[in-house]
Amino acid sequence: MKNCILSCSLFGVMMTGTLAGAAPDPFAELDAASSPPSMSTPASTKQAEMDDFQKFKQGHLNEFKSYKQQLREEFSAFKKITQIESERYQKELGDVWSKPEISTKKTWIDYSKDKKTKNKVDFEKQTITISTQVKNESKLSDQEIRNKLRQLILKNQSQAFKDDNVAQAVEKKSKEKLKLLKTSEVRPTPIVLPLVTDDPKPDQKAVNKIVDTLMKGKKEKIEASAKKGNKVVTVEIPLPPIKKPVIKSTPKVETSKDPKAKIMADQRVNKLPSKAREISDQVANFAKKSNIDIELVYAIIETESAFNPMAQSPIPAFGLMQIVPGSAGMDATQQLFGKAKILSPSYLYDRDNNIEIGATYLNILFFRYLKGVNDPLSRLYCVIAAYNTGAGNVSKAFIGTKKLRNALPVINSKTPQQVYDHMIKNLPYEETQNYLRKVVSRMPKYRT
Numbered sequence: 001m002k003n004c005i006l007s008c009s010l011f012g013v014m015m016t017g018t019l020a021g022a023a024p025d026p027f028a029e030l031d032a033a034s035s036p037p038s039m040s041t042p043a044s045t046k047q048a049e050m051d052d053f054q055k056f057k058q059g060h061l062n063e064f065k066s067y068k069q070q071l072r073e074e075f076s077a078f079k080k081i082t083q084i085e086s087e088r089y090q091k092e093l094g095d096v097w098s099k100p101e102i103s104t105k106k107t108w109i110d111y112s113k114d115k116k117t118k119n120k121v122d123f124e125k126q127t128i129t130i131s132t133q134v135k136n137e138s139k140l141s142d143q144e145i146r147n148k149l150r151q152l153i154l155k156n157q158s159q160a161f162k163d164d165n166v167a168q169a170v171e172k173k174s175k176e177k178l179k180l181l182k183t184s185e186v187r188p189t190p191i192v193l194p195l196v197t198d199d200p201k202p203d204q205k206a207v208n209k210i211v212d213t214l215m216k217g218k219k220e221k222i223e224a225s226a227k228k229g230n231k232v233v234t235v236e237i238p239l240p241p242i243k244k245p246v247i248k249s250t251p252k253v254e255t256s257k258d259p260k261a262k263i264m265a266d267q268r269v270n271k272l273p274s275k276a277r278e279i280s281d282q283v284a285n286f287a288k289k290s291n292i293d294i295e296l297v298y299a300i301i302e303t304e305s306a307f308n309p310m311a312q313s314p315i316p317a318f319g320l321m322q323i324v325p326g327s328a329g330m331d332a333t334q335q336l337f338g339k340a341k342i343l344s345p346s347y348l349y350d351r352d353n354n355i356e357i358g359a360t361y362l363n364i365l366f367f368r369y370l371k372g373v374n375d376p377l378s379r380l381y382c383v384i385a386a387y388n389t390g391a392g393n394v395s396k397a398f399i400g401t402k403k404l405r406n407a408l409p410v411i412n413s414k415t416p417q418q419v420y421d422h423m424i425k426n427l428p429y430e431e432t433q434n435y436l437r438k439v440v441s442r443m444p445k446y447r448t
Helices: 002-014 028-032 043-094 142-154 157-163 165-177 204-215 259-270 280-289 294-305 328-337 345-349 351-369 376-389 391-399 404-412 416-426 430-446
Strands: 107-111 117-122 127-134 219-223 231-238
Touching: 043 165, 107 157, 117 142, 127 142, 142 204, 157 165, 157 345, 165 345, 280 294, 280 351, 294 351, 294 376, 294 430, 328 351, 345 351, 351 376, 376 391, 376 404, 376 416, 376 430, 391 404, 391 416, 416 430
Parallel strands: none
Antiparallel strands: 107 117, 117 127, 127 231, 219 231
């Protein structure tokens, strides 16, 4: 059944080739230059030319090795900075909260400047939780809750990044210590707004109406879980599904001269879940550039972050597609920019950058690392698993070692269903087994 669902559209994409503008072989020109010299050239000149060429090539090899070593060292330093700053901030929160929390892959945690109000948005459970410390048996008035909820709904990624204590510290120290760091401005894109409305720029009246609707479902409780004798007033608010989504066009549709084509494309986008519609243009653009199926990108975003643009994990990984700067980030920047870079939190929290890096890494897995898997559907299953655990662990599932070249004959001897079933049973980590199941099962609903 999985084969029927996925094979047709995938086959078309798989046959389109690699990413346009992919990074060339750094020594291709050197190899081309090593063709035999003309027979009319004296032997001594030939030898001198060959010696010069070998020195030139060796110099480039040494430079490449040095750069690669520098990358490893800088990512190690980046990882250490992230760990230290995360632990520091959790300790600070521990002075205020009995159970301090920081953002995860599928939850965004946002604290007030005095750390006494904690906003938690759970993108998977579709809930907002606002916790505020108060003295004695005080309660929050409905108006206070409304104000906090309104501020949270309207907060954008640029503001959230500036208020993120850990991200700001990591960004600052990384800029000071790392030479191969690539940074970016985080654009003011919405975080919570797409969860409650399809209107990208609601006016004050519309926002007030949204807040009033959300307030009807609130549940309030008072707990003695704060430090310094304070009480905590917690308000949990479920996020309702959007009933009447707004029709949205993609850039491709706007250039079409056929009005029927525009309507059909609008309807396809409109069928997407609301959180996916918010990033439909970016996914369509970067999936096309990377020759990757749109539904694969969406399914990976849902599985990695539940569409939380401020997602982070201790690995460290950042953003919608949970990009790890030391693996996917380096591979993708090598292909996109010609040299691998360490991607900063600011770069990866920007949703456009994040989706571009994730789609590019999928292209690398499809058309470079796993290109030896002949069947398109078998390759898809391997790519999904590799995105989570690495191509080496995919190989390990089949032959017990990470030598992918030796695993290819075994993989190619199996049907796609056999490849899928084998990985579900034999991938080294249960997390990756579940990851493969989830991504495959989620792809059909994003087929536009």
